[in-house]
Amino acid sequence: MTSTSLIVIDMLNTYDHEDAEALVASVREALPGVQELLKRARDASAPVVYVNDNFGQWQSHCGELVQAALAGRHPELVEPVTPDEDALFIIKARHSIFYETPLSYLLGQLDVRHLVLCGQVTEQCILYSALDAHIRHFDVSIAPEAVAHIDPELARAALRMMETNMSATITPLGDLTFGDEQS
Template sequence: MTIHRHDRGRHTESPRAARTLPTSRRVLLLVDFINPLNFPGAEDLAASALEAAKATAQLKHRMQERGFRSIFVNDNFGQWRSDFKTLAGECRRLGGAPRGLVGQLKPHPDDLMVLKPRHSAFYATPLDLLLDELGARELVVTGLATDFCVMCTAMDAYVRGYKVWVPEDCTAAETPLQKHEALAWMHAVLKARVSPARQALSR
């Protein structure tokens, strides 16, 4: 069994631990991008979600070239039997923005996937254990929506001692004001970087 603990924001590994996944000190989280957009307010989110997906796809490609892993984290929509393949197929069937999101961010065979029941990618999911297995230190949090699931995920990452980057062009909210206020809060309170995706690998 692999046992880890957080120590002042860093992970200390058990001497007996054996990794089954390649190490990735930096990990890209894609939160709720594979999405049927069938909730109130989705029509206000759709256009900016597609723009965020496009920017995230470019960032994801650059991170893959550097050997960093990506994890898709999605709502289970109340059906724990659901999976990403089924969800992606449903989004393609719906057409419009849901189909466009899948087209921009089709999962790579090496990508990892987690289902979540609530806003945060960490709540009641194995994400923290998975990140420990990867040896992650820094999380790049992208997705929908900036002021809900992205913000909750970034907050939970921060309290667990991860460095947090939220590329401003890789998230979307229903209004520009909601996005701006959420990013400003994450920068001020969580000490998160909120620079654009083109700067996300500069440090």
Template sequence: MHDAQHPDPTTPARDQKADRPALLIIDMINRFDFPQAEQIKPAALAAARTIAALRGAVERAGCPVIFVNDNFGEWHSERSRLIDSAMRDGNEITGSLTPNDDDYFIIKPQFSGFYATNLPVLLPKLGVNRLILTGIATDICVLFTAADAHMRDYDLWIPEDAVAAETRERGRWALEIMANSMSAETRPTSEVSLADWVERSREDQPAQS
């Protein structure tokens, strides 16, 4: 697996032509030991199953998978320790989404995956101009990451069945903001395929003069 702080040597040194999506899996490597964790677990498990299927489609399309994860407040920690910590007591959610060798892993210190991380540098090197945001929580880290992505002109798909919040109401509220204020596609994977979304987003791009 690629660590964004120690990139794989096959990662291009220069920015590439931007014309492909990346899947961001946000905070699903998680110990679920925070307040209200029990409230979000059922929805997170359902989202994990959807993310796993979507991840397969992304991998078959030859596009990058990027884990974007909190450090649990452990400032001396790194990727393997975070994964081991999340898996310590057996964790079906994290266990279904363990990073592969070809995945990237970025540790974030705050809500947004773009804040104080290498993500803004990594995405252009991978030729990414579209982001599929998945994970938890819809109304916090997914929302903040979406806002930063929107300000950087990334096309967004945030499938409602691939994200989870503590309550259905909070999740719906956040999805409406992302759809209405950030032009994000939020329909579930049962209604939109990866190929359909990529094709539609290409059609929606302004013609080059």
């Protein structure tokens, strides 16, 4: 049996960057999908792993990143998806969730082989993470309703690339499952 984990990417965000306003509208649309995946994963006792940029704050940790995001420009986009006490948390410095992080090791310890990716930004961190997952032989699923973008055309192209070139399963939110079932 393949264990499935939900990976929540970069949802702890202060929205204080150049592309923030273009991103905010898309995050508002994706937020219910992310919340739904969090609920399903938690209900199925599937591992939930938050992987988040540290925004160059090298002495920060999960609690500090959560507080900074909640004090940022759009706390209403952060509060509904903050990590609970069972969530696992990894800080990343660059686009991919795997690049110089212990995520591969953690997933191996959890016996996870299937990743459901959600969060932001589809045409950047989600894309690079799906590629790195693919080269590490993880199965990847993505619901377009649970990922946010800056550029809608690039996001559509990124989803197509993930499906075509990286064997990712791009599927409606309602078709994603956790636990013993696979999407």
